Amino acid sequence: MKRLFALLLAMTLVLSACGNKETAEETKVEETEKKEDTEATDSSEGGKITILVPGYDSGYLKDELDPSIEKYEEEHPGREVEILPVGWDELNEKVVQYYQAGEAPDIMIIGSRWLRQFEAMDILEPLQDFITPEFEEARIENVFDTGKVDGVQFGIPMAFSSRALFYRSDLIDTPPTNWDELYETANRLVEEGEVKYGFAFPTDQSSGASELLNFIYQGGGNVVDEEGNVSLNTPENIATLEYMTKFKEIIPDPVSTARTDQIELFVNGDLAMFVSGAWELPMADEHADETPYGITVLPEGEKNTANVMTDSYVMSSISENKELAWDFIEFMGDIEQQKVITSSRNWFPILKAEEDLDVYKEDHMQPFMEIIPFGTPQSQLPNWDEFNETFRIAIQKALSGESTPEEALNEAQKELAP
Amino acid sequence: MKQRNYFPYLLLAPAIILILALYAYPVILTIIQSFHKVNLLGGSMEFVGLKNYTENIFNPKFLGTLKITFKYSIITVFLKIFFGFFVAYLLNSDIYFKKTFRFLALIPWAIPAVAVGTIAKWILNGDYGYLNYLLTKLHLIQEPINYLSSTKIAIYCLAIIDAWMGISMVSMMFLAGLEGIPKSLYEACEMDGGGAFEKFKDVTVPGIKQVFITTLILVSIWTFNSFTVIFVVTQGGPMRSTETLMVRIYQEAFSRFDLGVAAALSTVSCVILLIMTLFYTKRMITDEKK
Numbered sequence: 001m002k003r004l005f006a007l008l009l010a011m012t013l014v015l016s017a018c019g020n021k022e023t024a025e026e027t028k029v030e031e032t033e034k035k036e037d038t039e040a041t042d043s044s045e046g047g048k049i050t051i052l053v054p055g056y057d058s059g060y061l062k063d064e065l066d067p068s069i070e071k072y073e074e075e076h077p078g079r080e081v082e083i084l085p086v087g088w089d090e091l092n093e094k095v096v097q098y099y100q101a102g103e104a105p106d107i108m109i110i111g112s113r114w115l116r117q118f119e120a121m122d123i124l125e126p127l128q129d130f131i132t133p134e135f136e137e138a139r140i141e142n143v144f145d146t147g148k149v150d151g152v153q154f155g156i157p158m159a160f161s162s163r164a165l166f167y168r169s170d171l172i173d174t175p176p177t178n179w180d181e182l183y184e185t186a187n188r189l190v191e192e193g194e195v196k197y198g199f200a201f202p203t204d205q206s207s208g209a210s211e212l213l214n215f216i217y218q219g220g221g222n223v224v225d226e227e228g229n230v231s232l233n234t235p236e237n238i239a240t241l242e243y244m245t246k247f248k249e250i251i252p253d254p255v256s257t258a259r260t261d262q263i264e265l266f267v268n269g270d271l272a273m274f275v276s277g278a279w280e281l282p283m284a285d286e287h288a289d290e291t292p293y294g295i296t297v298l299p300e301g302e303k304n305t306a307n308v309m310t311d312s313y314v315m316s317s318i319s320e321n322k323e324l325a326w327d328f329i330e331f332m333g334d335i336e337q338q339k340v341i342t343s344s345r346n347w348f349p350i351l352k353a354e355e356d357l358d359v360y361k362e363d364h365m366q367p368f369m370e371i372i373p374f375g376t377p378q379s380q381l382p383n384w385d386e387f388n389e390t391f392r393i394a395i396q397k398a399l400s401g402e403s404t405p406e407e408a409l410n411e412a413q414k415e416l417a418p
Numbered sequence: 419m420k421q422r423n424y425f426p427y428l429l430l431a432p433a434i435i436l437i438l439a440l441y442a443y444p445v446i447l448t449i450i451q452s453f454h455k456v457n458l459l460g461g462s463m464e465f466v467g468l469k470n471y472t473e474n475i476f477n478p479k480f481l482g483t484l485k486i487t488f489k490y491s492i493i494t495v496f497l498k499i500f501f502g503f504f505v506a507y508l509l510n511s512d513i514y515f516k517k518t519f520r521f522l523a524l525i526p527w528a529i530p531a532v533a534v535g536t537i538a539k540w541i542l543n544g545d546y547g548y549l550n551y552l553l554t555k556l557h558l559i560q561e562p563i564n565y566l567s568s569t570k571i572a573i574y575c576l577a578i579i580d581a582w583m584g585i586s587m588v589s590m591m592f593l594a595g596l597e598g599i600p601k602s603l604y605e606a607c608e609m610d611g612g613g614a615f616e617k618f619k620d621v622t623v624p625g626i627k628q629v630f631i632t633t634l635i636l637v638s639i640w641t642f643n644s645f646t647v648i649f650v651v652t653q654g655g656p657m658r659s660t661e662t663l664m665v666r667i668y669q670e671a672f673s674r675f676d677l678g679v680a681a682a683l684s685t686v687s688c689v690i691l692l693i694m695t696l697f698y699t700k701r702m703i704t705d706e707k708k
Contacts, residue, residue: 093672099458121458121675205653253544255567255656385673393657402569402657415479 046078049324052094052105056085061109064344068337072328081328088206092385099123104316106325112146112310113210115155116228116380124154125315130326135333138351146310146377155312156329158341160348162375163214163306164367166266166284167273169294171195179218182273182299183246189272190250196270198250203396204258209388210309210378211259212395214275215240217376218301223391224379230387230416232394233409236302241398241405243301254399267291278346278368297367308375348372390415445688451681458675470682487642487662490573494641497581499634502588509589510596520593527586535650538579542566542651569659572652576660580647584640588633595629596622628702635698639691663687 056062069081084105086094091110095118098104110118118124131153136144139157147155165182167175171194176182186198201215202208216223219240225231251257252265263280265271267287275298284293298306313329315322331337335353342354348368349355360369381387394412397403403411452470454463474480509520526534541548544564553559565575603621612620645664648654654661654669661669663683671680 092675096458096672096675096677117675123458253564253567256544256564383674389669389673393655396657400567400657 047321047324048080048082049107049319049321049328050082050084050105051328052084052086052091052098052108054086054088054091054109056083057087060088061341061344064341068332068340071337072331076327079324095123099318102318104318106316106319106321107329108314108316109158109311110155110314111210111384112155112157112312113378113380113384115147115312115314116149116382117384118314119149119154120382122317125317125319125322127153127156127315127326130322130330135330138333138335138353140349140352140355142375142377143308143310143348143350146308147312149380155310155314156333157310157312157350158332158338159311159345160342160350161277161279161309161345162348162368162372163275163277163298164295164371165273165275165298166263166280167294167296168195168266169292171272172294175294175296176273176299177296178300179243183243186247186250186272195272197252197265198272199247200251200257200262200265200271200274201244201247201254201395201399202257202259202262203254203392203399204260205388205392207259208392208395210307211275212392213307213378214298215244215301217305217307218298218303219243220302222376222379223387224381228380228382230381230413232391232416233406233413238406238409240301241395241409244395245398245401245405248399248401251399255396266293278348278365281346281364295364295367297370304371305374305376306371308372308377310378387416448681448684448688451678452685453682454678456677456681458677463678466678470678471686474679474682475686482658483661483663483666486573486660487664490577490644490648490660490662491638491641493574493577494580494584494644495634495638497577498584498588498637498641501581501585502633503592505585505589506592506596509593523589524586526583527590529583531583531646532650534579534583535647538575538647539566539651542575566652567656569657572656573660576648576651579651580641580644583647584637588637591629591633592626595626598629599625631698631702635695638694638698642687642691642694 053061053065056065065083069083072081073079084094095104095108104123115124143157143160144153146160147153147157165175167185171189172185176185182199188198189195190198202211213223216237219236221234221236221240223230223232223237248254252261252271259276262271262274262276263283266274267283267290269291284291298304313332315325315329319325332341333351335351338351339354339357342348342350343357343359346359346365349357349360354360359365390412394403394408397411398405398408402408451463453465453467454470455466456463505523509516509523513519542565544550544562544567547562547565549565550559550562554562563571566572599621603625604617607617607621643664644662645668648660648662648665649668652660654665664687667680667683667687670676670683
């Protein structure tokens with residue numbers, strides 16, 4: 001009896017201590033269920049669609065999406081588009097919660113790097129049947145292809161970024177054109193005491209892996225083999241990581257540096273060079289008086305290339321308003337709406353009609369444009385999140401000296417493909 | 419013969435039904451899911467037997483996670499209990515502004531964990547954090563330290579942050595226990611010629627024992643289940659050095675979308691906590707018998 005009592009007492013304690021989380025989850029589910037009831041749509045004419053937008057609350061595309069949605073609602077009376085904001089870091093968690101509750105946003109904006117993973121989970125609707133020849137004809141082919149998984153279109157690319165090297169033009173007369181020069185320049189500036197750091201490798205969760213892939217591709221390697229399986233510890237990748245570890249003493253902390261830190265360090269005068277996208281231009285311009293800058297094509301490694309990255313609209317496979325959802329995607333993909341999005345962060349053309357816009361003729365956009373034809377589409381992995389985590393840790397271990405490049409990549413390979 | 423009285427059970431029934439509905443249901447669901455491969459879409463399940471357990475528990479990665487979890491829990495629980503008792507003891511002694519101090523001691527407990535984590539992250543930042551600034555000003559360090567980027571230091575930082583938040587609650591629980599000890603016992607001890615040490619050993623310690631054990635159980639469970647602070651401050655990094663079982667469960671469920679494995683790990687953590695709690699409660703009951 002005493003024993004039974006003890007067991008019961010123990011159970012109650014454990015259960016009540018564990019309880020809070022469970023009830024929180026339940027309320028969430030209840031909330032979404034309630035939402036579902038009120039969201040039942042009527043006909044194909046009117047109705048409501050929802051779109052999941054990561055980063056919206058912190059400003060990602062807020063000013064661009066809001067007017068477009070307003071315009072859409074005006075042109076289509078009776079229709080309503082609701083934005084569901086979510087942080088980039090919580091994107092997956094939210095998606096899981098929505099699908100668990102059996103209710104998902106009709107449209108989601110996701111990085112195209114997630115397509116394969118989401119497709120494998122049956123989250124995405126194939127868009128083949130919706131796409132008209134005119135719709136496809138209007139798009140730049142190799143950019144459009146980044147929305148495909150095994151030849152099937154699951155995403156409609158809506159943001160396309162390219163990379164170039166930002167450098168301090170007051171400290172560097174001739175910017176580096178290859179990897180050897182990149183290291184020499186970075187090292188010289190630190191030795192001369194001009195800057196604290198010569199170069200930077202971002203390794204943050206949100207964008208670190210995507211930035212690091214630039215170097216992997218430039219080193220002539222990849223992270224998947226021809227069959228699409230993870231292959232990290234190839235001789236090319238080991239050599240690339242060995243090259244990167246040469247910078248060990250002249251880069252900011254390799255464990256905590258985020259992509260967004262680079263421009264901060266740069267305009268503070270602490271960093272001599274970094275690789276990033278054209279969205280850094282406004283901030284660089286703002287501080288150009290104290291830290292004059294130049295932009296040049298990525299220094300060539302073994303191969304002259306860069307990571308080609310897109311974000312895409314995708315449609316949920318359990319959406320009840322697929323026709324309406326496609327109608328909205330088509331509307332957003334029209335040149336009038338698309339050019340607003342493309343120009344908002346100095347992204348690059350999605351539509352053929354955008355290529356002629358004046359902004360791409362400006363000088364400082366040329367280094368970004370030049371590399372595009374040589375771009376390597378970002379590898380599609382069976383599980384991007386797991387890869388992201390393991391790959392970044394391997395690079396961090398090598399750069400912080402915890403492991404040799406070979407050990408780090410071997411270990412990561414073993415973890416990802418046991 | 420003793421008459422059995424069923425009336426109390428009737429009174430308990432509504433509470434028991436509520437607890438079963440709110441707590442037992444998710445727990446049972448988790449146990450069931452742990453034997454399945456759970457499809458995210460519609461929640462359909464495919465039975466996989468013990469696969470989720472065998473593949474994820476008997477491997478070095480899990481043992482590493484468990485080691486980190488216990489290390490984190492032991493340090494944090496020790497800090498919470500030690501300083502919690504210390505604060506309670508001070509607040510229970512004859513001091514001025516007792517009520518004000520009691521109120522002040524509760525403040526850390528009232529701040530949301532996310533806010534504490536965010537502020538702590540700023541204080542500990544290697545480049546522009548306040549702690550480095552202070553230590554440099556005091557000439558205690560030459561080079562800034564990257565607290566949260568070091569695989570050796572990060573876990574201690576988290577333990578201290580978590581303990582800082584938990585000490586308030588622990589001290590309030592101990593304080594309630596200390597106040598329950600009749601003053602007359604201390605006076606009696608004094609009459610028998612006992613000094614401060616004797617009073618502590620022979621009156622305070624036995625008087626607070628029950629409260630101590632209950633607090634220890636609750637604090638151990640809370641700390642073992644700690645998630646918010648770790649997730650806000652390090653997300654299990656740097657290089658997985660603070661990836662406790664709870665963070666791992668979160669990642670299995672929400673990054674790897676493997677709800678089956680997450681459920682299996684949750685079940686294991688529940689069993690660990692159950693064993694720990696049984697051990698404590700057994701002690702409590704045998705002590706009572708004496």
